[in-house]
Amino acid sequence: MKKTVILEDLDCAHCAGKIEEAVNELKDVEKCSVNFLTQKMIIDADEAAMDGVLKEAKKIVKKIEPDVTFTVK
Amino acid sequence: MTKKLKKRLYRIIAGAVCYAACMAMEKLAPVSNNVLLIAFLVTYFIIGGDVLKGAAQNIIKGQIFDEKFLMVIATIGAFLSSQYPEAVAVMLFYQIGEWFQSYAVNKSRRSIKDLMDIRPDYANVYNEAGELVSVDPDEVSIGTTIVVKPGEKIPLDGEVIKGETSLDTMALTGESLPREIRTGDEVISGCINLSGVIEVKTNKEFGESTVAKILNLVENATAKKAEAENFISKFAKYYTPIVVFLAVALAIIPSVITGAWGKWVYRALCFLVISCPCALVISIPLSFFGGIGAASKAGILVKGSNYLEALANAETIVMDKTGTLTKGQFAVTKIMAVNESEQRVLAYGAFAERLSTHPISKSIMAAYQQKNGDMTIMSSNEAVEEKAGFGVVAQKDGGKIAVGNEKLMAHVLGADAWAACKEKYLAGEKALSEGTICHIAYNDVYWGFLLIEDQLKEDAAECVTGLKKAGMRLVMLTGDQKGVADKVAGQLGITEYYAELLPGDKVDHVEKLLAEKSEKGKLIFVGDGINDAPVLARADIGIAMGGLGSDAAIEAADIVIMTDEPAKITTAMHISKKTLEIVKQNIIFAIGVKILVLILAALGVASMWWAVFADVGVAFIAILNAMRALKLK
Numbered sequence: 056m057k058k059t060v061i062l063e064d065l066d067c068a069h070c071a072g073k074i075e076e077a078v079n080e081l082k083d084v085e086k087c088s089v090n091f092l093t094q095k096m097i098i099d100a101d102e103a104a105m106d107g108v109l110k111e112a113k114k115i116v117k118k119i120e121p122d123v124t125f126t127v128k
Numbered sequence: 129m130t131k132k133l134k135k136r137l138y139r140i141i142a143g144a145v146c147y148a149a150c151m152a153m154e155k156l157a158p159v160s161n162n163v164l165l166i167a168f169l170v171t172y173f174i175i176g177g178d179v180l181k182g183a184a185q186n187i188i189k190g191q192i193f194d195e196k197f198l199m200v201i202a203t204i205g206a207f208l209s210s211q212y213p214e215a216v217a218v219m220l221f222y223q224i225g226e227w228f229q230s231y232a233v234n235k236s237r238r239s240i241k242d243l244m245d246i247r248p249d250y251a252n253v254y255n256e257a258g259e260l261v262s263v264d265p266d267e268v269s270i271g272t273t274i275v276v277k278p279g280e281k282i283p284l285d286g287e288v289i290k291g292e293t294s295l296d297t298m299a300l301t302g303e304s305l306p307r308e309i310r311t312g313d314e315v316i317s318g319c320i321n322l323s324g325v326i327e328v329k330t331n332k333e334f335g336e337s338t339v340a341k342i343l344n345l346v347e348n349a350t351a352k353k354a355e356a357e358n359f360i361s362k363f364a365k366y367y368t369p370i371v372v373f374l375a376v377a378l379a380i381i382p383s384v385i386t387g388a389w390g391k392w393v394y395r396a397l398c399f400l401v402i403s404c405p406c407a408l409v410i411s412i413p414l415s416f417f418g419g420i421g422a423a424s425k426a427g428i429l430v431k432g433s434n435y436l437e438a439l440a441n442a443e444t445i446v447m448d449k450t451g452t453l454t455k456g457q458f459a460v461t462k463i464m465a466v467n468e469s470e471q472r473v474l475a476y477g478a479f480a481e482r483l484s485t486h487p488i489s490k491s492i493m494a495a496y497q498q499k500n501g502d503m504t505i506m507s508s509n510e511a512v513e514e515k516a517g518f519g520v521v522a523q524k525d526g527g528k529i530a531v532g533n534e535k536l537m538a539h540v541l542g543a544d545a546w547a548a549c550k551e552k553y554l555a556g557e558k559a560l561s562e563g564t565i566c567h568i569a570y571n572d573v574y575w576g577f578l579l580i581e582d583q584l585k586e587d588a589a590e591c592v593t594g595l596k597k598a599g600m601r602l603v604m605l606t607g608d609q610k611g612v613a614d615k616v617a618g619q620l621g622i623t624e625y626y627a628e629l630l631p632g633d634k635v636d637h638v639e640k641l642l643a644e645k646s647e648k649g650k651l652i653f654v655g656d657g658i659n660d661a662p663v664l665a666r667a668d669i670g671i672a673m674g675g676l677g678s679d680a681a682i683e684a685a686d687i688v689i690m691t692d693e694p695a696k697i698t699t700a701m702h703i704s705k706k707t708l709e710i711v712k713q714n715i716i717f718a719i720g721v722k723i724l725v726l727i728l729a730a731l732g733v734a735s736m737w738w739a740v741f742a743d744v745g746v747a748f749i750a751i752l753n754a755m756r757a758l759k760l761k
Contacts, residue, residue: 088348
């Protein structure tokens, strides 16, 4: 299943790339893409593992860009 | 301007004023070094407080070597070597650059938002008390009646059950002419209602509606990355460690030899500031996004940056005939009359076909209506007998009209008489192979025939000329008979075409053409998306025509042209080429300036000022350049 996450105040393109790379390396993540311009992250992962994936993704975002607000749509 | 940006701007201005005051104090007032240091430090914190904080946070998390960290190291270095004005000025300059960069990103985000401004905010529905209320389109279920007033966006796809109006489809199709809509017509979400109030019975949920699909598609298009973007990611992977390594070498080796540590460490810091690949990392995806946005403004949906990129390298274009170059609508283009006037041949033909709903029959009726206007004789209820595979036989004025193919003629006139008739009237008649022929006989006397042909699209010729001018190999494929293909190809100036193909044959032809093109060149297939899904999938780039209202076409293709205009293909190729041009300019400009300044910094010519420019200044210029892609036409 796919989930969209809004990354408000994502202002650094380089960091967007880093976030994308890190989330893609998570176990259970099929594919993750971060769109710097629309400030959205789309995560494709197994439905059962989704909650865990989102939690991990949030940690990654907070680590790389602490100012970003992480909202699951 | 956002609140955050405004706050940053005020801080920069305040910092600049303080900086000027410090400079004045240094030059004019006789103050001690300590007072001066304090004044400059205060200014430094006003300007770069957030940078210091960010750098500290990153170090705690083990993330070193980001821009902020480098700026802090560089400026602290300047303070330590007693160059206070330079320390503050470099931080100020860096903040100004960052501000402009954010401003440009913000601006492009807003332009993109405007582009996406087709999302309807609400739908008007009747509540239980029968009053009209506005609700979120997401909450409206299938089969609900919604009311759309003039000036409002149609929130959901559906069928008009009351009222008539004209619709502005500009945002979806790029088409400026309004579309006339009456009761019974299908309407598509995202169009703007211009004149009348209409009631629409919805037939899709919001998530499945056209507007939601389009938005989703455009927003996610950048997830499919172009080769140029992958190149940048790969480049950054090798580039950053190399630069860091060089900087370390630059700081240590000459220092050990000469002993001038301060000088060489400073140069190494400049090196690190210059190296940030931000200009490329932001501007390349932004260019692609802009190009995709510009295309969607013109009614061309591109499903991925990779497709936009591939389009610029297109070498072969394979076009289906029906529905792509021709309208797929039939019209009577020739009346051949023997033994009778053309007028009566058409009238009797139309009369016999009046009850049929076949497209061919309808085209004969339409031709009659166009010539006569008066349709009263058509309401006659005299008998019509349909002979499947042959044509129709009808009664009129006590006589018998036969309208159909050669088999029917042979049947009603007798095989020998028909052969003689053909010999006499039809020998060498070219029209017989150019389309569908309806022969007409009245009371067993041959009267002539009607030629019914598909119509060329108005801009088909323009499309072909444009593609040829671009140096493309153009191939037309069709399932139609050879005579029809000959004529269409002749009219449009297409020299390579294959006719009488079965759907499987089209795939074979595309395979063959794929093998013949060069390694780097791409093959485009253009179809109407209805039965050519396998070919659309096989081609490097599948383009479907007439996507508005056709889910199948939107699903199957890589690029969807919302209108029926083939000339949009050349528009799409133009946007693609221009976008790639911008991308190349940015890559060359950014890498070029950086390498140049890196060399100058190593030689000691470029100071920290230059370094900051090579970082944020270049990024700002690259972003501005990338934003041009949004305005392509």
